[in-house]
Each structure stands twice: as structure tokens, then as C-alpha cells.
Amino acid sequence: xxxxxxxxxxxxxxxxxxxxxxxxxxxxxxxxxxxxxxxxxxxxxxxxxxxxxxxxxxxxxxxxxxxxxxxxxxxxxxxxxxxxxxxxxxxxxxxxxxxxxxxxxxxxxxxxxxxxxxxxxxxxxxxxxxxxxxxxxxxxxxxxxxxxxxxxxxxxxxxxxxxxxxxxxxxxxxxxxxxxxxxxxxxxxxxxxxxxxxxxxxxxxxxxxxxxxxxxxxxxxxxxx
Amino acid sequence: xxxxxxxxxxxxxxxxxxxxxxxxxxxxxxxxxxxxxxxxxxxxxxxxxxxxxxxxxxxxxxxxxxxxxxxxxxxxxxxxxxxxxxxxxxxxxxxxxxxxxxxxxxxxxxxxxxxxxxxxxxxxxxxxxxxxxxxxxxxxxxxxxxxxxxxxxxxxxxxxxxxxxxxxxxxxxxxxxxxxxxxxxxxxxxxxxxxxxxxxxxxxxxxxxxxxxxxxxxxxxxxxx
Amino acid sequence: xxxxxxxxxxxxxxxxxxxxxxxxxxxxxxxxxxxxxxxxxxxxxxxxxxxxxxxxxxxxxxxxxxxxxxxxxxxxxxxxxxxxxxxxxxxxxxxxxxxxxxxxxxxxxxxxxxxxxxxxxxxxxxxxxxxxxxxxxxxxxxxxxxxxxxxxxxxxxxxxxxxxxxxxxxxxxxxxxxxxxxxxxxxxxxxxxxxxxxxxxxxxxxxxxxxxxxxx
Amino acid sequence: xxxxxxxxxxxxxxxxxxxxxxxxxxxxxxxxxxxxxxxxxxxxxxxxxxxxxxxxxxxxxxxxxxxxxxxxxxxxxxxxxxxxxxxxxxxxxxxxxxxxxxxxxxxxxxxxxxxxxxxxxxxxxxxxxxxxxxxxxxxxxxxxxxxxxxxxxxxxxxxxxxxxxxxxxxxxxxxxxxxxxxxxxxxxxxxxxxxxxxxxxxxxxxxxxxxxxxxx
Numbered sequence: 001x002x003x004x005x006x007x008x009x010x011x012x013x014x015x016x017x018x019x020x021x022x023x024x025x026x027x028x029x030x031x032x033x034x035x036x037x038x039x040x041x042x043x044x045x046x047x048x049x050x051x052x053x054x055x056x057x058x059x060x061x062x063x064x065x066x067x068x069x070x071x072x073x074x075x076x077x078x079x080x081x082x083x084x085x086x087x088x089x090x091x092x093x094x095x096x097x098x099x100x101x102x103x104x105x106x107x108x109x110x111x112x113x114x115x116x117x118x119x120x121x122x123x124x125x126x127x128x129x130x131x132x133x134x135x136x137x138x139x140x141x142x143x144x145x146x147x148x149x150x151x152x153x154x155x156x157x158x159x160x161x162x163x164x165x166x167x168x169x170x171x172x173x174x175x176x177x178x179x180x181x182x183x184x185x186x187x188x189x190x191x192x193x194x195x196x197x198x199x200x201x202x203x204x205x206x207x208x209x210x211x212x213x214x215x216x217x218x219x220x221x222x223x224x225x
Numbered sequence: 226x227x228x229x230x231x232x233x234x235x236x237x238x239x240x241x242x243x244x245x246x247x248x249x250x251x252x253x254x255x256x257x258x259x260x261x262x263x264x265x266x267x268x269x270x271x272x273x274x275x276x277x278x279x280x281x282x283x284x285x286x287x288x289x290x291x292x293x294x295x296x297x298x299x300x301x302x303x304x305x306x307x308x309x310x311x312x313x314x315x316x317x318x319x320x321x322x323x324x325x326x327x328x329x330x331x332x333x334x335x336x337x338x339x340x341x342x343x344x345x346x347x348x349x350x351x352x353x354x355x356x357x358x359x360x361x362x363x364x365x366x367x368x369x370x371x372x373x374x375x376x377x378x379x380x381x382x383x384x385x386x387x388x389x390x391x392x393x394x395x396x397x398x399x400x401x402x403x404x405x406x407x408x409x410x411x412x413x414x415x416x417x418x419x420x421x422x423x424x425x426x427x428x429x430x431x432x433x434x435x436x437x438x439x440x441x442x443x444x445x446x447x448x449x450x
Numbered sequence: 451x452x453x454x455x456x457x458x459x460x461x462x463x464x465x466x467x468x469x470x471x472x473x474x475x476x477x478x479x480x481x482x483x484x485x486x487x488x489x490x491x492x493x494x495x496x497x498x499x500x501x502x503x504x505x506x507x508x509x510x511x512x513x514x515x516x517x518x519x520x521x522x523x524x525x526x527x528x529x530x531x532x533x534x535x536x537x538x539x540x541x542x543x544x545x546x547x548x549x550x551x552x553x554x555x556x557x558x559x560x561x562x563x564x565x566x567x568x569x570x571x572x573x574x575x576x577x578x579x580x581x582x583x584x585x586x587x588x589x590x591x592x593x594x595x596x597x598x599x600x601x602x603x604x605x606x607x608x609x610x611x612x613x614x615x616x617x618x619x620x621x622x623x624x625x626x627x628x629x630x631x632x633x634x635x636x637x638x639x640x641x642x643x644x645x646x647x648x649x650x651x652x653x654x655x656x657x658x659x660x661x662x663x664x665x666x
Numbered sequence: 667x668x669x670x671x672x673x674x675x676x677x678x679x680x681x682x683x684x685x686x687x688x689x690x691x692x693x694x695x696x697x698x699x700x701x702x703x704x705x706x707x708x709x710x711x712x713x714x715x716x717x718x719x720x721x722x723x724x725x726x727x728x729x730x731x732x733x734x735x736x737x738x739x740x741x742x743x744x745x746x747x748x749x750x751x752x753x754x755x756x757x758x759x760x761x762x763x764x765x766x767x768x769x770x771x772x773x774x775x776x777x778x779x780x781x782x783x784x785x786x787x788x789x790x791x792x793x794x795x796x797x798x799x800x801x802x803x804x805x806x807x808x809x810x811x812x813x814x815x816x817x818x819x820x821x822x823x824x825x826x827x828x829x830x831x832x833x834x835x836x837x838x839x840x841x842x843x844x845x846x847x848x849x850x851x852x853x854x855x856x857x858x859x860x861x862x863x864x865x866x867x868x869x870x871x872x873x874x875x876x877x878x879x880x881x882x
């Protein structure tokens with residue numbers, strides 16, 4: 001979605017402001033939100049793409065004026081309610097008044113270390129051969145889905161070069177709406193900065209994104225001049 | 226600038242919500258802000274493009290969470306201070322403590338009706354002939370200036386058709402930074418909705434913008450298939 | 451001179467005196483700004499009053515409705531209006547700030563027109579007055595150019611699929627007004643009665659004219 | 667068992683008891699959420715503790731610094747790391763959540779690498795820990811892809827014009843770590859001493875390694 005999260009190339013946010021001490025968390029509640037989001041993500045009621053989608057679905061003004069873990073919190077509350085794991089009244093009061101819903105898994109304390117040290121890979125086999133090859137010129141498709149996508153606005157319509165073919169990965173656009181992992185080939189596509197931002201832009205840089213196969217289309221061979 | 230104001234094609238703002246009675250102003254202060262912005266615009270210290278630029282220069286999160294006349298107010302305060310017409314201390318206290326700065330004009334009460342009924346035209350003669358003609362295919366240039374521009378992000382890089390050649394008009398990008406009116410030819414350029422938004426977009430619409438000549442570039446003749 | 455409360459609301463030159471008990475932080479902030487700008491001589495209080503009165507009470511969609519009704523009854527005026535709207539509107543005494551360069555776009559069975567300003571709030575003041583909040587707000591500004599049919603649906607306007615939509619994004623100093631199609635069954639109506647059918651939304655493109663004899 | 671205040675801060679299972687006097691609305695809101703999720707059996711409080719402890723205290727840029735130092739001293743490891751980073755890091759016992767698919771990109775005199783996630787906050791947790799606020803915030807996310815040289819300037823990094831910048835936007839589940847160039851004058855340093863020169867920012871690309879013998 002073209003929401004508040006799609007920030008690449010925007011202006012007006014001011015200078016980057018590193019903190020002197022850079023604490024990982026800035027309040028006790030931030031730690032709890034972090035832990036709750038991780039633990040609830042493990043239940044299998046939703047997945048990581050759905051959580052990203054819930055965060056970016058905050059109205060843009062709210063997204064841009066909320067702190068990072070406040071975004072996580074608001075999205076987590078929405079997910080909990082949308083999946084009927086708890087009611088608004090319960091979240092407001094902190095008191096349980098309805099029975100729990102069934103969940104596929106619960107993350108146990110002793111399982112955290114081994115599970116998180118192993119990780120949760122997203123690569124998946126894909127039957128079809130890759131459509132594009134390293135070195136090939138491709139165009140990022142013009143897509144403006146109202147739902148979750150990982151193709152940022154700033155590359156859409158632009159031509160770049162496939163640099164790496166990474167194999168099959170879970171497709172976020174379907175996975176985010178719990179419509180299946182539908183794995184696709186994933187590529188690294190490199191764009192010239194001037195192509196993305198124009199001739200007046202800062203010179204001498206290239207930008208790459210990781211693009212799923214359905215985000216890309218072939219570029220017609222250019223006519224000989 | 227790619228700021229909070231450049232809203233075309235964004236998602237996540239929810240439904241359009243017309244009010245039942247739609248008052249022109251929702252508080253007494255809104256009327257005063259409207260009048261003050263009009264009156265100060267007449268002083269010649271800045272111009273309409275500069276005011277638009279000041280409004281969109283609010284940080285995007287603030288822009289998107291401020292009401293319309295709150296945006297006007299914040300921009301007007303910034304302009305007043307930037308041009309040293311009043312100090313922060315004066316605006317905070319409402320009490321004048323420094324001498325006034327000279328301004329070119331003051332809008333008198335009796336002049337409002339005739340001046341505003343006549344208006345303030347923006348058309349200007351341009352010596353050079355128009356570069357593009359009605360019916361010509363043109364591409365909206367890829368421009369991402371950090372300053373004011375009136376070429377919205379959603380048309381940049383896209384090909385459309387010149388529909389009308391309107392004559393010379395004040396160029397907002399320079400005028401907004403008080404760098405001169407530098408008039409340019411102005412065009413209406415029509416784009417196919419599917420070209421702008423992709424094949425999955427809502428069918429059956431076209432969108433046009435008013436584009437200054439420097440926003441446009443010729444499209445190379447397409448090769449015969 | 452005796453003044454009732456209503457008179458005070460409209461004419462008292464100390465505009466804020468009667469609101470003392472309910473001044474919000476924004477009221478106070480704006481009052482401070484106004485005081486400084488007036489005291490420094492940049493702003494004439496009489497000009498403020500005249501500006502507010504003009505745009506709160508005088509200029510509004512009744513002007514645009516007159517233009518539309520005239521175009522419906524006078525083919526030569528319609529032709530002049532579509533060819534060069536600004537002088538044609540001047541024939542009716544309509545024009546000025548925010549309408550220096552008017553463009554009128556006519557709906558047809560093939561094409562419905564819709565006006566938006568994605569970048570700010572450009573709007574044809576002399577014919578429609580100041581814009582409503584929704585016109586200036588992110589939902590309309592973001593969606594009108596990408597999903598105009600869905601937007602029209604929220605306004606209760608369902609067009610046939612065969613009727614295309616043309617969206618006019620007001621990105622320069624041209625200001626657009628939609629000339630709606632004249633409703634069926636209005637052959638017997640005079641210009642004033644026709645004007646009464648022309649809603650503001652019909653001139654933005656988010657509505658259609660009222661049918662004759664409707665509930666209004 | 668005697669507990670001093672510090673023990674309470676870190677080990678008391680009623681995490682909030684000692685904060686009663688300063689609970690903010692956000693504290694209360696999160697406490698309510700946690701209470702409900704725990705009482706309904708979706709969340710094991712011991713898992714929360716383990717998650718927070720892991721990512722607050724155990725996982726951090728010291729891991730990435732070990733990887734960089736090893737790559738500086740061991741050309742065959744460096745080759746394996748650049749060819750397929752995930753198994754190479756596993757050789758050092760480093761990997762897991764947020765680093766399942768690692769890519770390491772090496773700076774050269776021709777190209778400096780910079781990592782960003784414009785769409786959210788993707789970051790290689792196993793090597794760098796949780797990201798700092800600036801990495802997750804709009805200024806960095808918006809500007810890194812359009813004006814990386816200006817961004818580097820704000821971090822005090824001025825590159826020669828001849829050195830291009832390659833920006834890696836982390837838009838899928840690949841996670842990037844920059845392998846900085848080994849600083850001059852470090853021939854005599856062992857792996858641990860080299861690792862001490864490797865800052866977190868050097869592995870994001872917003873910084874360069876410390877020079878040897880510097881003030882630290």
C-alpha cells in the first residue's frame with residue numbers, strides 16, 4: 001500500500017538524529033511490546049508479513065507521528081482484536097471476560113533460545129524456473145495495490161539490472177493477507193540513482209531492492225540508434 | 226518537494242467524510258487565519274507560491290495531523306518570522322516589542338472588494354515559442370526537488386498527451402523561493418489512468434495535470450513494431 | 451444603540467470580546483498573531499473584516515449555478531464558456547481571486563469530469579466559494595486520481611461503465627468547474643429554476659444536478 | 667532471599683511493581699494487553715522475559731564485529747562470507763531470527779555500501795542486535811536512497827567523489843551487513859583487537875572503522 005511507511009525519497013523529515021547513548025528501549029513498556037509481538041507472532045494466528053501490513057495500515061498521519069514501538073503496539077492490538085483473540089473491552093480493562101481462542105502454538109520460555117538462535121527461514125522451493133537471469137535489464141512494474149506489497153513506490157516504472165537470483169521465497173503480498181505463502185523467485189535489482197531521481201539528483205550512487213518475480217517485467221530490447 | 230502535501234495515489238486515509246452542514250469555518254480563529262493569510266499575501270513580502278511552499282514544508286506527520294487552517298496558521302507564523310516581520314517572542318506574547326519592517330503594500334478595507342473581484346492573474350508573456358503542441362506525446366520528467374514544485378509524484382516518468390497549450394504563466398518553483406516569476410509555457414497533459422496506476426487499477430479513467438514546460442520532455446518516436 | 455446578541459456576533463469590531471469565556475489555545479495563538487500584525491501596520495483590521503465577510507457570506511456556489519443554468523439555456527454562451535471561461539463568466543459579473551484563469555469542462559454521456567487538487571486546495575472561489583473540508587482533506591486528495599469511481603460511489607454517484615471519468619488535478623493557477631448535463635424533464639424551467647437544480651457537488655463532479663421537482 | 671534494588675529491576679517477575687508511581691498511559695495500555703494475552707494462555711511470561719533478555723543484553727554488534735575481524739584475517743573465510751554469508755556466520759555460532767538469509771557486502775575503494783529499510787525496520791539482528799531509533803525513523807529511511815552522500819555527511823563520513831555509493835534497501839527477508847575495508851596500520855593487531863575497531867555504524871555503512879590506537 002502507498003501508506004505512511006513507504007518513505008523512500010520523501011522530503012521534510014529533517015536531519016537524522018542519532019542519540020548519544022542509543023538505548024535499545026526507551027521505556028519499560030517498549031520492552032514488553034517487543035516481547036509480546038515476538039511471542040504472538042509465534043502463535044501462528046498471523047505471520048510477519050501480516051504484522052508489517054497491520055503496522056503500515058495505520059493512517060499515514062498517525063504512523064508518522066507515532067514512535068516505533070507505539071506503531072507495533074497499535075498494530076498488535078488491532079491484530080488481536082481482528083482475530084478475536086481478545087475484545088476491546090478486555091484490552092481496555094486488562095481483565096479477561098471471554099474464553100480464549102485456540103492458537104496453533106505457544107512460545108515457551110525454554111524454547112526461545114533454541115528457536116530464535118535457529119531462526120525462521122523464508123526460503124521455499126519454487127517449481128518453475130526463474131524468469132529473469134543475472135545481468136538482465138528489467139522494469140519494476142507499475143503496481144499500486146491497496147494491500148501489502150514490498151515494492152516501494154520509488155522504483156516502480158524504472159528500469160534496473162538483475163544482479164542476483166536468490167531462489168524462492170515466501171511472497172509477502174499474499175502471505176500478509178493470510179492467502180498463502182505462494183513462493184516466488186526473489187531477485188536483487190540494481191537501479192542507477194540518476195534513473196530513479198533524475199538528472200538533478202545527487203550523483204554517483206546506485207540503489208538496489210529485493211524484488212519478487214511478479215514485481216518485474218522484461219524490458220523490450222532497445223532499438224539500435 | 227516530496228512532502229506530506231503530495232497525496233495523489235496514497236492509501237490509508239479512509240473514507241471521504243462530508244459534513245452534514247459543511248460550515249466554511251469551524252471556529253472563530255479559522256476566519257481570522259484566512260483573513261490574515263489573504264492580507265499578508267498582499268503585502269508583497271512573499272507570494273502565493275511561497276505560502277504553499279511554507280505549508281508543505283511542515284514535517285509530513287505534522288502536515289497530515291493538522292487541520293487545514295492550522296496548516297495555514299503554522300505556515301504564516303513561519304513566514305512572518307522568517308521575513309523578520311515579527312519575533313517569536315512577539316508572536317508568543319501578542320505584544321509588539323520591535324519596530325515594524327517595511328512592506329510594499331497594505332491591503333486597505335475599502336480595497337478588498339475591487340481587488341478581489343478583479344483577482345490577481347498569473348499569466349505572463351513568454352518570448353520563446355511553445356516547445357510542445359496539442360496532441361503531442363510527452364513524458365513528465367523525473368524530478369525530485371527538495372523545494373517547491375507543482376509536478377506531483379504520481380505522474381513523474383509517465384507519458385501523456387498534450388491537450389492544451391495555455392500560454393505563459395508564473396513558474397511556481399522559482400517564484401516560491403522568491404527567485405523570480407520566470408514564466409513558462411503551461412500545458413494540460415492527459416494521462417491514461419492505467420498508465421499511471423497499472424493494469425490492476427480501476428479501469429476507465431484519465432487524469433490530467435497542468436504542467437509547466439520544464440516539467441516535460443519529448444518522447445522519442447516509438448519504433449514501428 | 452441597542453444591540454442584541456446576534457448583532458454583536460456579526461458586527462462588533464472587537465470580534466473576540468464575547469468569546470472570552472471559551473478561548474481555546476488556537477484562539478489565543480491566532481489572536482496574538484493578529485494583534486502583532488495589526489499593531490505593526492501590516493494588516494488593516496477593516497480588510498480582515500471585508501475578506502471574511504466576502505468569503506463567508508457573498509461568494510458561493512449560487513454563482514456557479516447561475517453560470518451552469520445560463521449555459522443550459524443559451525448555446526452561444528455555452529460555446530463561449532467552454533472556449534474561454536473567464537471572460538464568459540465576466541458577462542455574468544463573476545470572477546476574481548481564485549478564478550483568474552477558469553476552465554469549464556462539460557460532462558457528456560461518454561465522459562464525466564471530476565476536479566481535485568492533490569497538492570493543496572485549489573478551487574474556483576468565484577463560482578463555488580471556499581471549499582468544504584472534505585475537498586481539502588487527504589482522503590479525497592489521495593483517492594480522486596487513483597480510484598475516482600470508488601470515490602464517486604461514496605458520494606452516491608454510480609456511473610455506467612461506458613462513461614469514462616476524466617479527473618482534473620489543479621496543479622497550476624487554472625481553476626476548473628464542471629458543467630453537468632442538463633437533467634431530463636427540465637424543458638419548461640426558466641433559468642432561475644434550473645440554477646436551483648445545480649448543486650455545488652455537481653460543479654466539482656462529485657455529484658449530479660437534482661432532478662426537477664425533487665424533494666430539493 | 668535478600669534482594670537489592672538492582673536485583674529487583676532485573677529479576678522480579680512482577681516487572682511493573684516498582685514503577686507503580688510513574689506509570690504512563692502507555693505503560694497502563696501495554697500492561698492491560700500483556701495481562702489479557704498471558705491470562706488467555708497465548709503468551710508465556712517466561713518467553714517474554716527470555717525474548718527481552720536475549721535482545722536487550724545478548725545479541726548486539728559485538729557479533730558482527732567478530733565476523734568482520736575474522737574476514738579481515740582469514741581470506742578463505744572472507745570468500746565464504748561474501749559468497750554465502752549465512753553458513754559462514756554459523757561457523758562463528760552466529761545466526762537466527764532476523765538473519766536467516768544474510769548477505770555481506772564488501773566496501774572497496776570504488777564502492778561504499780549503505781544499508782537501509784525504507785519500508786519498515788529490517789535489520790540483521792544476529793550480527794547487529796536491535797536497530798537504533800534513527801535507523802527506524804523517517805529521516806534516515808526517506809533520505810538514504812535519494813541523497814546517501816548527504817546522509818553520510820551527517821554521520822561525519824565524507825567519501826571521495828570517485829567512490830560510488832551502493833544503497834541496499836532491505837525490501838525482502840535478506841539482511842545486509844557491510845564488510846568495511848580494513849583500516850591502514852592494523853597489520854600487527856590480532857582478531858580481538860581488530861574487532862574492537864569495528865563499530866556498529868561501520869557495518870550499516872553510516873560509519874567507518876575506528877583507526878588503530880585512536881581514542882576509542
